[in-house]
Amino acid sequence: MLVKIVITPKPEILDPQGKAVAGALKDLGYDEVSDVKVGKYIILKLSPSPGLKLEERVDEMCRRLLANINVESYTVEILEG
Amino acid sequence: MLVKIVITPKPEILDPQGKAVAGALKDLGYDEVSDVKVGKYIILKLSPSPGLKLEERVDEMCRRLLANINVESYTVEILEG
Numbered sequence: 441m442l443v444k445i446v447i448t449p450k451p452e453i454l455d456p457q458g459k460a461v462a463g464a465l466k467d468l469g470y471d472e473v474s475d476v477k478v479g480k481y482i483i484l485k486l487s488p489s490p491g492l493k494l495e496e497r498v499d500e501m502c503r504r505l506l507a508n509i510n511v512e513s514y515t516v517e518i519l520e521g
Numbered sequence: 522m523l524v525k526i527v528i529t530p531k532p533e534i535l536d537p538q539g540k541a542v543a544g545a546l547k548d549l550g551y552d553e554v555s556d557v558k559v560g561k562y563i564i565l566k567l568s569p570s571p572g573l574k575l576e577e578r579v580d581e582m583c584r585r586l587l588a589n590i591n592v593e594s595y596t597v598e599i600l601e602g
Contacts, residue, residue, distance in 0.1 A: 482557065497551065
């Protein structure tokens, strides 16, 4: 089974990586770009253990390791496969 | 207008960041996870210039700056807004 996790900087938080990319795009002549946000896209491949709730486990992984919930939001989508 | 870009390591390429995350998840007791891929999720906010083709411009941005096309694949989705 595949689980897709998207982690993005919270809107109110400064995103230095996004700013750097926006600056680089401007330097290359892409003046139409006004803002850039850079987040993470994570695909987990897993075999759900019987008796464990998949959604809760993945939510816990996000909170404990994958996302910094002070400055990042995350969404989880469970894909078949 | 918003453009969503997802950049992922090509399947045949070693993904050291994914391996590190997989190891960390195992150390935390999430033994159900067998593989992790880590990619980037980029949101561009832009005002399309008249006379320039948005899709082509964004594709060019990916090839020139955002993705390393030797080892990464990317997908582009143009969102309204």
